[in-house]
Amino acid sequence: xxxxxxxxxxxxxxxxxxxxxxxxxxxxxxxARQLFGKQPKWAKIHxxxxxxxxxxxxxxxxxxxxxxxxxxxxxxxxxxxxxxxxEAGMTVEFFEEDASVEHPNTARIIVGxxxxxxxLVGISIGGGKAEITExxxxxxxxxxxxxxxxxxxxxRFGAIASVTKVLAHHKINIGHMEVTRKDIGKEALMVIETDxxxxxxxxxxxxxxxxxxxxxxxxx
Amino acid sequence: MFRNVSELVHIAxxxxxxxxxxxxxxxxxxxxxxxEEVISQMDNNLEVxxxxxxxxxxGVESHSGLTGGDAVxxxxxxxxxxxxxxxxxxxxxxxxxxTNEVNAAMGMICxxxxxxxxxxxxGVLFGLKEKLNPTREQMINFxxxxxxxxxxxxxxxxxxxxxxxxxAEVGSAAGMASAAAVEMAGGTPQQSAEAMAIxxxxxxxxxxDPVAGLVEVPCVKRNAMGSSQAIISADLxxxxxxxxxxxxEVIGAMYRIGRQMPSALxxxxxxxxxxxxxxxxxxxxxxxxx
Numbered sequence: 001x002x003x004x005x006x007x008x009x010x011x012x013x014x015x016x017x018x019x020x021x022x023x024x025x026x027x028x029x030x031x032a033r034q035l036f037g038k039q040p041k042w043a044k045i046h047x048x049x050x051x052x053x054x055x056x057x058x059x060x061x062x063x064x065x066x067x068x069x070x071x072x073x074x075x076x077x078x079x080x081x082x083x084x085x086x087e088a089g090m091t092v093e094f095f096e097e098d099a100s101v102e103h104p105n106t107a108r109i110i111v112g113x114x115x116x117x118x119x120l121v122g123i124s125i126g127g128g129k130a131e132i133t134e135x136x137x138x139x140x141x142x143x144x145x146x147x148x149x150x151x152x153x154x155x156r157f158g159a160i161a162s163v164t165k166v167l168a169h170h171k172i173n174i175g176h177m178e179v180t181r182k183d184i185g186k187e188a189l190m191v192i193e194t195d196x197x198x199x200x201x202x203x204x205x206x207x208x209x210x211x212x213x214x215x216x217x218x219x220x
Numbered sequence: 221m222f223r224n225v226s227e228l229v230h231i232a233x234x235x236x237x238x239x240x241x242x243x244x245x246x247x248x249x250x251x252x253x254x255x256e257e258v259i260s261q262m263d264n265n266l267e268v269x270x271x272x273x274x275x276x277x278x279g280v281e282s283h284s285g286l287t288g289g290d291a292v293x294x295x296x297x298x299x300x301x302x303x304x305x306x307x308x309x310x311x312x313x314x315x316x317x318x319t320n321e322v323n324a325a326m327g328m329i330c331x332x333x334x335x336x337x338x339x340x341x342x343g344v345l346f347g348l349k350e351k352l353n354p355t356r357e358q359m360i361n362f363x364x365x366x367x368x369x370x371x372x373x374x375x376x377x378x379x380x381x382x383x384x385x386x387x388a389e390v391g392s393a394a395g396m397a398s399a400a401a402v403e404m405a406g407g408t409p410q411q412s413a414e415a416m417a418i419x420x421x422x423x424x425x426x427x428x429d430p431v432a433g434l435v436e437v438p439c440v441k442r443n444a445m446g447s448s449q450a451i452i453s454a455d456l457x458x459x460x461x462x463x464x465x466x467x468x469e470v471i472g473a474m475y476r477i478g479r480q481m482p483s484a485l486x487x488x489x490x491x492x493x494x495x496x497x498x499x500x501x502x503x504x505x506x507x508x509x510x
Contacts, residue, residue: 001223001288001375001429002374002375003221003371003374003375004221004250005247005250005251006243006246006247006258006262006364006368006371007247007262007265007367008263008333008371008374009333009366009374009396010262010265010331010332010333010334010341010363010364010366010367010370011265011330011331011332011369012330012331013264013265013268013328013330013331014328014329014330014335015326015327015328016322016323016324016325016326016327016328016329016335016338017282017324017325017326017336017434017435017436018334018335018336018337018435019331019333019334019335019338019380020334020380021435022335022381023331023335048472049483049488050486050487050488053418053488053489053490054430054433054434054487054489056433056507057284057433057434057506057507058431058435059431060324065495074328074461078326078327081440092294104382104383104483104486104487104488105382116399118317120253125383126332126333126334126374126378126379126380126382126383127331127334127374127379127380128331128334128335135333155411163323188509195252203325207449
């Protein structure tokens, strides 16, 4: 069941006018920002189907930019997000795509700075809820309703065990976990949803584990 | 966790607790939060709703100029004229409209279950306030009951216009509001389910056809109608009227109708009212001809 909390239904508190096209969009943008881990210098935002057709009237553009600036759904600054992006030194481009995709409210966001790039596909599934379906080419399902850790790692034996050992040591329970890889021995991704929030000290320990490339968290 | 309305009603009946209490207990179990935390979060949402109604009744206007000011007009009419439908119903309607006008003006609202349908639940709640004189706790419980029914719809069908048309959005919101109104008026859990079923039945097939793709026309007035239906259905259920088709089957019908609805009638602004000559002309005026 996708909707597990009453506050998915009575909520979120948000700036109007659309839960799927404004609040959900802001959440997708914010997940991209949090996964990138810093303020991007540029963002290319590709919109599909209903997002592409109606984004201007729904403030989907300002909502996604607001998310990329780390604003929550109820942050009044969303309305002036273009202005705030300029102040933060982030350039933004929007692309209306014709391609048909599985979900009507889909956005592909590519962000970067001088050092690195990051790509994410998110869908807004209604009532302000958003899910990430793809990260740097990896397909995944992330509910967005519990804290999650994403671990980019090299596909080697022991990589998974070293991560779960750290979590077990800190008494953090895993609610859901997925592991995918591009090819044998190549780049791989662990998606771990946990019951508890992940303290920064645990994140640092995870970064020191063998074969780990990048570790990021998403809190609800 | 209850998966459908009949399980929800069954839990409430066997444990002899209201639907709102079933929802509160489940939320605590699901999230590990304390009762105080869960209730205080809902209290915050209630505050946002109150503020939105207040702002809307003072009068707002959307950026496009398509909506705003109707809540003020309705209230003025109520105070100066002898109304046809009566002040309670119009008070409900004006407060639903107020909320959606604030939403369209990019103000702050609480989605219930979505932003486009955010007027029905607070409209009914605050419109009934004077008549039923509820405590703060009862008003918070109203929102938990509405949430319980909304959660069933969200998990078994859909709650967004893009996925299932307006029946999924304002239809769900109106159904949730009517079920919650029954509980606040002292009805049984089963009567809440009957009210939800009766409301949703009368919203089946409603398409999502926003002019220029904006959450304004016809969304604001659909909330006016949704909230008024919620009151009538609640009264029918309290009178002992039942739905011949059980609530879960009505939700199932809503889901199948939504699946059959063409994309043009699911929030893409390509059909229905959006595709009328006036609808297209308004879109061209707002966005420039393209």
